[in-house]
Amino acid sequence: MVLSLLQLSSYVAFAIFIVVTLRTARKWASMPMHLRWELYPVPHEPEHEHGSSYLEKVDWQTKPRETTLAGELKELLMEMLFIKRVFDHKRDLWWLTFPFHFGVYLILGWFALLFVGGLTQAYTGIAIPSAHPWAQLIHGLTLLTGSLGIILGTLGTLGLLVKRLFTRELREYSAGVEFLNLIFILVVFGLGAVAWLTFDTDFSTARAYMTSLVSFSSTGIENTVQSNSILLAHVILLELLFIYIPFTKMSHFVGKYFTYHTVLWEDEPNIRGGPLEKKIKDLLTYKVSWGAPHIKKGKNWVENATAEVEENWGEWKI
Amino acid sequence: MNNGVKINDISKPVEQLLRLRLEDLMPLPPPFDKEPEPPIEGEPKPEWREEYFTDLDGYVAIDLPIKPKSEEEGRRFVERFLDGLRKLTSDEDNWTFKEQFMLSIEYCAKCQTCNDACHFYQASGKKEIYRPTYKSEVLRRIYKKYLTPSGKIFGNFVSGEVDLNWRTVGRLAELAYRCTFCRRCAQTCPIGVDNGVINRELRKIFAQEMGIAPKAFHDQGTVKQLKTGSSTGLTPDGFKDMIEFIQEDFEEKLDMKIDMPIDEKGADILLIHNAGEFLSWPENIAAFAILFNEADLSWTMSSDPIGYDGVNYGAFCDDVQLARIVIKHIEAARKLDVNKIVIAECGHAHKVLTVIADRILFDDLNIPRENWLPIMWDAVRKGKFNFDPDKNQFPVTLQDPCNLVRLSGITQPQRNIIKAICPQFREMEPHGVKNYCCGGGSGFAIMSSMNYPEWRKKISVRLKVKQVLDAFQDSISPDINKYACFPCSNCKGGIRDGIEHYGLWEKCRITYGGLVELMVNAMVDIEEPFIEWEVH
Numbered sequence: 001m002v003l004s005l006l007q008l009s010s011y012v013a014f015a016i017f018i019v020v021t022l023r024t025a026r027k028w029a030s031m032p033m034h035l036r037w038e039l040y041p042v043p044h045e046p047e048h049e050h051g052s053s054y055l056e057k058v059d060w061q062t063k064p065r066e067t068t069l070a071g072e073l074k075e076l077l078m079e080m081l082f083i084k085r086v087f088d089h090k091r092d093l094w095w096l097t098f099p100f101h102f103g104v105y106l107i108l109g110w111f112a113l114l115f116v117g118g119l120t121q122a123y124t125g126i127a128i129p130s131a132h133p134w135a136q137l138i139h140g141l142t143l144l145t146g147s148l149g150i151i152l153g154t155l156g157t158l159g160l161l162v163k164r165l166f167t168r169e170l171r172e173y174s175a176g177v178e179f180l181n182l183i184f185i186l187v188v189f190g191l192g193a194v195a196w197l198t199f200d201t202d203f204s205t206a207r208a209y210m211t212s213l214v215s216f217s218s219t220g221i222e223n224t225v226q227s228n229s230i231l232l233a234h235v236i237l238l239e240l241l242f243i244y245i246p247f248t249k250m251s252h253f254v255g256k257y258f259t260y261h262t263v264l265w266e267d268e269p270n271i272r273g274g275p276l277e278k279k280i281k282d283l284l285t286y287k288v289s290w291g292a293p294h295i296k297k298g299k300n301w302v303e304n305a306t307a308e309v310e311e312n313w314g315e316w317k318i
Numbered sequence: 319m320n321n322g323v324k325i326n327d328i329s330k331p332v333e334q335l336l337r338l339r340l341e342d343l344m345p346l347p348p349p350f351d352k353e354p355e356p357p358i359e360g361e362p363k364p365e366w367r368e369e370y371f372t373d374l375d376g377y378v379a380i381d382l383p384i385k386p387k388s389e390e391e392g393r394r395f396v397e398r399f400l401d402g403l404r405k406l407t408s409d410e411d412n413w414t415f416k417e418q419f420m421l422s423i424e425y426c427a428k429c430q431t432c433n434d435a436c437h438f439y440q441a442s443g444k445k446e447i448y449r450p451t452y453k454s455e456v457l458r459r460i461y462k463k464y465l466t467p468s469g470k471i472f473g474n475f476v477s478g479e480v481d482l483n484w485r486t487v488g489r490l491a492e493l494a495y496r497c498t499f500c501r502r503c504a505q506t507c508p509i510g511v512d513n514g515v516i517n518r519e520l521r522k523i524f525a526q527e528m529g530i531a532p533k534a535f536h537d538q539g540t541v542k543q544l545k546t547g548s549s550t551g552l553t554p555d556g557f558k559d560m561i562e563f564i565q566e567d568f569e570e571k572l573d574m575k576i577d578m579p580i581d582e583k584g585a586d587i588l589l590i591h592n593a594g595e596f597l598s599w600p601e602n603i604a605a606f607a608i609l610f611n612e613a614d615l616s617w618t619m620s621s622d623p624i625g626y627d628g629v630n631y632g633a634f635c636d637d638v639q640l641a642r643i644v645i646k647h648i649e650a651a652r653k654l655d656v657n658k659i660v661i662a663e664c665g666h667a668h669k670v671l672t673v674i675a676d677r678i679l680f681d682d683l684n685i686p687r688e689n690w691l692p693i694m695w696d697a698v699r700k701g702k703f704n705f706d707p708d709k710n711q712f713p714v715t716l717q718d719p720c721n722l723v724r725l726s727g728i729t730q731p732q733r734n735i736i737k738a739i740c741p742q743f744r745e746m747e748p749h750g751v752k753n754y755c756c757g758g759g760s761g762f763a764i765m766s767s768m769n770y771p772e773w774r775k776k777i778s779v780r781l782k783v784k785q786v787l788d789a790f791q792d793s794i795s796p797d798i799n800k801y802a803c804f805p806c807s808n809c810k811g812g813i814r815d816g817i818e819h820y821g822l823w824e825k826c827r828i829t830y831g832g833l834v835e836l837m838v839n840a841m842v843d844i845e846e847p848f849i850e851w852e853v854h
Contacts, residue, residue, distance in 0.1 A: 028421070032413035035637075035677045037515065039504055040727040040751045051751030053727025055672060058692045059658075085508040090431040097429070172324055173428040173455050175462075175478035252509050255425040259510025263418050267727075270676045270684065277680040284678075286410040288638070291401065292529035294541065295638050305641035305678075309544040314537035316382055316529035 004222040006235065010213055013239035020246035021254060028258040033279050038267040043075035044068055045267075053267060061271060072265070081105070096163055100156025103189075106149030113142040114203070118210035128207060139202075146203050150196055154189040161186060181250055188241050191234035199228055209235075293317065323446040328456050328489050329481035333367075335447055335489070336375040338773075342443035344780060347787045348794060349825055356819060358776060362769055370768070371488040375447065377773040379495030379765060380524075381533050385488060392484035395528075399487045402527030403457075404465060406519050414637045414677075415522075418515045423458050426451070426511045432503035437754045438496060441780035448777070450503040450513040453493040456480060457520055491530060494521040494635075495770075498762055498778070500720040500755035518760075521635035531635050534764045539631040540639040544646070547623030548593040549631060549764075554621045560596045561603070561619070568604035572846055578607045581654065582618035588656040589617050589690070590647065590671075592664035592807035593627035594764075599810065605834035605848065606662055606690075612841070613697035618654060625650025628667035629807075633674065634761040644675045648683050658686035660693060663832045665721030665759075665806035673726055689722065691805075694837075695731035698738060705840040707741050709847075712799050714740040714836065715789040717782070717813070718753035719806035727751075732805060732833060739840040746785040756782050756804065758812025774812075775819040783816040786828060796827045799851050805833040814853070823853040 041051040044067040054060045078084045083101060086094045117128045117138045126132045129139040161182040164170045200206055208221040225231050245251055270276040284301040291297065294313035296304050323335050340358050345351075362372040369383035386392035405411040406419055428451065433439055436450040446452060455478070462469040462477035469477045480486070499514035524530040533539075543549040552560065558580060565578045579585065589610065595602045610617045620626055624646035632640025651659050661668040671687045679685075697703065716736055722728050729750050736743050746753070756763075757779030765774070790800050802817075804810045813830045822828040829851060839848040 028417070031417040031420075032409050033677065034417045035414045036673045037415070037418050037512075038673070038725075038727075039501055039512075040724055040729075042727065045727065047730070051723065051727055051729045055689065055726055055728055056692050056730055058688070058696045059686070060688070061686045079508060083508055085506050086429065086431050089434065089506040090429065093429055093431065169430050169433070169449075170428060173430070173451060173478070175459075176475040177472075178428065249425055249427070252425045252427065255421055256509050258417070259421045259425065259512075263421065263512070264504070264510050270679065272681070272684040276677070277684065280677055280680050283413050286413060288411050289408075290405060290411060290526040290638070291398065292526050294529070294536075295526060301638075301641065304638050305645050307642070309541065313544075314541045316384070316531075 002218060003216065004218050006222045006225060006232075007213060007218065009236070009239055013242040017242040017246055021251060024246060024251055024254050025257075028254070028262070031262075032283055033276070034263075036267065037263055039264040042265045042267055043071040044265060045071070054269070061269070065269070076260075093163065096156055096159035098156070099152040100160055103149050103151070103153025103156050106145045107153055110142060110145040110149050110203075113138055113145060114207050114210040115214065117142060117207045118212075118214040121207070121211045122215035129202070129204070142203050142207065146196070146206075150189065150193045154186070154193050157182060157186040157189055177248070181248060184237075184241060184244070188234065188237050191230055191237060195228070195231045195234050199231060205231070325452070325455055325459065326479045326481060329483050329486040331485060332373070334373060334376050336445055338375060338442070338445075338776060342445070343776065344441045344443055344784070346780070346784055346820070347791065350787075350820070353821075353825060359769070359772055366768065371492050373485060374489045374492040374496075375773070377770055378492070378768040379532055379770050379773075380491050380530060381767040381770075382530060384491070384530055386484045395484045395487055396482055398528050399490075399523060400460075400464060400482075402523030403461060405527060406523065407465070412519075412522075412637075415515060415519055418512060419519045422454070422511045422513070422516050423461055425509050426454065426458065427509060428455070429508070431508060432506045432511075432513065435503045435506045436497075437500070437502070437757070437781035438777055441777050447493065448496055450497070453490060453497070453520065454513045454516040456486070456490060456493075457516060460486070490520060491524050494524065495532065495762075495765070498720075498755045498757070498759035500759055501724060502720075502752070502754065505724070505752070518635070522637065525635040526638060532761070532765050533767065535631045535634055535761055536636070536639070539629075539761075539764075540636065540643060543624060543627060543629070543631075544639075544642060547625075548627035549629050550593045550597055550627070552593050552596060552627065554623055554626070557593075557596070557626045558621055560600075564596070564600045564603050565607075567600070572608075572844055572848070574608075574844070576604060576607050577611055578603075579618040580621050583654050584656075585618040585654065586616035586657045587618070587660045587693075588625070588651045588654055588658070589619055589660050589662060590625070590628035590667065591619075591662045592629050592667055594629070594807050594811070595663070599807075599832070601835055601848070601850075602663060602832050605832070605838040608838050608841075608844070609694065609697075609703075609834055613694070613702045615693070615697070617660070618656070620650040620654055622646075622650035622653060625653075628661055628664050628671070630667060630670045631761055631764075633666050633670045640670065640674070641678055644670065644678055645683070647671060648679065648685055651685050652682065656685075658688055660688050660690050662690050663805045663807060663834065665719035665808060666761075667807075669721035669725050689726070689728055691722075691728055691731040691735075691833075695734050698735055703837070704842040705739050705837075706842045707739050707840060709840045709842075710740045710801075710836055711742065712801060713742045713744065713790055713793045714801045714803055715744055715746050715786060716749070716833075717746070717756055717802065717804040717806070717809050718749055718751075719804075719809050720753065720755050720759055722806065723753060724751045735833065735837065736803065739836060744789055746789045754781050754785060756806070756809035756812035757816070758808040758810075761808070763808040763811025763815070771815070775815050779812050779816040779819075782813060783820055783822070786813070786816070786822070787826070790826065790828060794826050796825060798827060800826065800828045801836065801849065802828055802830040803833050803836060804830050817853055827851075829853055 128135040459480035497517040501514035504512035
């Protein structure tokens with residue numbers, strides 16, 4: 001059967017989200033290797049509870065390097081799931097940002113459960129809800145994550161918007177687009193909440209729509225969606241949000257990986273004859289174009305680093 | 319709390335965005351609940367306003383007459399600044415810090431979680447312009463508005479309101495020297511955004527593109543070091559004379575022979591000091607020699623130009639100068655054919671050589687580089703010294719130099735040593751990787767021209783003074799001598815300011831010094847007290 005325009009738009013929105021997110025990740029991943037700029041405690045160091053590093057060992061270059069993945073995972077999960085730094089340092093904001101983020105995580109879980117439910121319905125013939133244990137599990141978890149996610153997400157977003165509007169230190173530092181982002185999310189959450197409370201209380205419509213998407217078939221559910229203006233507005237705005245997020249700072253889930261893993265926790269030593277030396281040699285061939293008198297414009301980094309001092313190096317110019 | 323300054327006020331034609339007032343500053347603990355502190359002199363000389371940027375808070379860090387004198391100069395000033403900002407985003411020009419900088423520019427959520435981590439923001443009584451996000455946000459807005467497609471199309475809606483004129487640029491130049499990039503704020507950021515790196519890169523625009531940096535960093539700093547061998551102006555011959563003088567002086571004082579080897583080819587260790595110690599704290603040099611000899615270490619110093627001065631002010635604003643000085647340090651080590659370079663009590667010299675330079679060196683240049691502390695703790699642990707902790711029977715607290723601790727992960731050897739030799743040791747709070755900057759970091763300790771020292775004394779070192787006083791509250795009376803152990807040259811410079819300005823020696827009998835002095839003071843074989851109870 002021919003896919004509906006609504007279904008097609010869902011595929012397109014999801015595809016754009018993935019492609020742009022991956023492009024952003026690739027942009028950061030392809031940055032040139034930089035000078036070390038780690039910040040302790042670095043949680044993969046075995047003695048990280050003291051903030052210690054391998055530099056505490058005499059002749060550390062000649063000793064095997066020990067790291068702990070468990071330390072890193074623990075820190076990562078505490079920050080991702082519970083936003084520990086905001087809890088520790090700005091508790092008043094944490095009461096709003098935690099429900100918001102946790103609400104978003106629950107909604108992502110809800111999406112995953114709808115996806116699994118859709119696959120189940122489309123390819124196994126097991127109906128959800130039904131008496132089948134698998135169906136009961138999926139249905140129950142979908143209800144839990146969806147309802148809790150909508151409540152926490154809506155309240156958290158509303159709280160963050162109000163806080164940003166009425167707290168000077170947040171308002172003064174925010175651009176118009178940052179208010180727009182929160183309003184956009186709030187509208188999507190709000191419409192979802194209304195649709196859930198008034199029309200799709202057990203998420204069966206949402207699951208049926210997901211079933212049509214994973215089976216690549218028009219089952220008629222899109223007509224149901226289109227006949228309910230709230231539901232339709234929610235789906236369309238959600239798709240637009242999916243398209244919009246990767247172009248904005250809201251995709252900081254990508255940036256956050258790099259701030260931690262390639263900067264703050266990146267303490268790989270450059271051992272003589274090791275793999276980093278080749279990269280360093282390449283980087284030092286880059287030519288510089290800085291304009292201050294003491295810099296040899298047009299020469300590369302090696303030529304600059306080994307240049308003999310000249311009389312005019314202490315000058316400045318506008 | 320704040321003084322009502324908005325982000326875009328940075329571009330406005332007002333005389334100053336802020337005037338510091340004593341009553342606004344963070345209160346200090348006893349005895350300053352009763353003792354008055356020195357007043358704020360504050361006002362810049364009227365003639366300074368014509369040529370220097372006094373327009374921020376009245377204090378002048380950039381001691382160059384850079385204020386544009388015509389519309390054309392103003393326009394050029396802004397253009398050069400934008401050129402520099404653009405170069406920060408270039409692989410070729412800024413592979414060194416591009417990723418760190420861009421991530422922090424792109425992803426700040428403006429949640430202000432980092433604010434209270436900043437010692438300047440706290441010490442000033444939470445003045446807006448010292449908020450760690452203030453200058454970052456100005457720079458972020460300029461970048462977005464003038465250098466990104468979305469900013470060029472949608473303007474302030476995506477960037478936030480900002481006007482770029484010569485006042486904006488001049489005030490940013492000064493603001494770049496109201497942060498020591500101790501990076502305590504970055505520890506608190508849920509996203510990992512680092513206002514410290516933004517600040518360092520901001521300094522870089524001025525230093526590497528416009529040739530603008532405090533004279534103490536560039537003209538009298540890295541350039542002088544490259545020309546003469548040391549930022550102090552100490553030449554190789556002067557260095558040798560100085561060591562001879564220190565050796566004779568301390569041999570006489572302690573009635574013992576102290577070897578201070580220079581240029582001993584084939585030694586295991588090249589020990590590099592901050593040359594400031596030779597002039598200001600010669601006892602530190604003597605203590606190192608005594609300890610290294612007692613520990614049976616094979617070591618030498620170098621008389622090669624720059625080989626005897628570990629400082630590298632390129633770390634504070636200039637990657638090119640940093641690389642030039644690193645190469646000279648390495649050349650000195652290669653000439654002596656040592657196995658490794660060991661950096662003495664200087665935090666930034668340690669971080670530059672062991673951490674930052676790690677991505678500059680290769681092949682023969684990639685000589686092992688270590689800090690002195692693990693080596694010394696190893697010697698203590700192995701029983702190389704005969705200590706009597708009772709010789710250090712006085713209250714002691716310990717400064718954690720940011721470059722050593724938060725930025726390099728060396729936190730335990732110094733604690734292990736001090737606990738072994740100081741029965742009355744107590745930590746500052748917070749300490750370790752959560753310490754506060756001494757206030758002399760990122761070169762502040764050496765910036766002494768015009769009225770900048772007053773800002774340093776009133777704001778920069780204030781929180782450290784508070785921490786030291788808090789640590790000694792149980793013995794704050796001037797009847798008890800107390801020792802603030804600051805094992806870093808810049809940190810010592812910072813607390814020296816604090817002790818002098820607030821009269822901590824006269825009022826509380828607090829003095830300061832390094833860790834090696836405490837170690838030698840505890841040595842059984844040295845009969846004379848090594849620590850002199852005075853402020854020097």
